[in-house]
Amino acid sequence: MPDIHVWLGDAEPGTVNLILHAGTPPAEPAAESRDAVAAMLRRMESYSRSGRVRPAYAALTARHLYPQPPRLRPGTRGGGNPELRWTLDPEGRQTVCYQHSQAVKFWDSNREKVAGMPGADDRGYAVSFAIGTEAEVKQAMAAVDAVIAALSR
Numbered sequence: 001m002p003d004i005h006v007w008l009g010d011a012e013p014g015t016v017n018l019i020l021h022a023g024t025p026p027a028e029p030a031a032e033s034r035d036a037v038a039a040m041l042r043r044m045e046s047y048s049r050s051g052r053v054r055p056a057y058a059a060l061t062a063r064h065l066y067p068q069p070p071r072l073r074p075g076t077r078g079g080g081n082p083e084l085r086w087t088l089d090p091e092g093r094q095t096v097c098y099q100h101s102q103a104v105k106f107w108d109s110n111r112e113k114v115a116g117m118p119g120a121d122d123r124g125y126a127v128s129f130a131i132g133t134e135a136e137v138k139q140a141m142a143a144v145d146a147v148i149a150a151l152s153r
Helices: 031-047 053-062 108-114 134-151
Strands: 066-068 084-087 095-099 103-107 120-122 126-130
Touching (some): 103 108, 126 134
């Protein structure tokens, strides 16, 4: 069994997330899925007043999460809710959060994991973190990290 050694130099405690994955990397998403994600990202940006949709998207991608565009039932008109569902796996089985144009939201059991965190807006059915400023994006990503840690146990 190989030993793995990681030195983080002068990194402050609590400022680095190290995620190690065993096994083979997941397959790249199909071009159709990438196109749907890109289209939804553009749509979300058109609704955003803050311009923070792309930085939140980049922060979620940096955490090795997978964006999932809404799935529409046959015959449904329109593009669905302007949101991306972020999952731990490319197949979309384990949801972490939902990214909207103005917020990152947590539902169901993930809601309970982040309800008391700084920046949380608990509406009972969901907990929302605004992404209108850089500081708010950081608060939202702290909540994402908490959910990832809980789901990875």
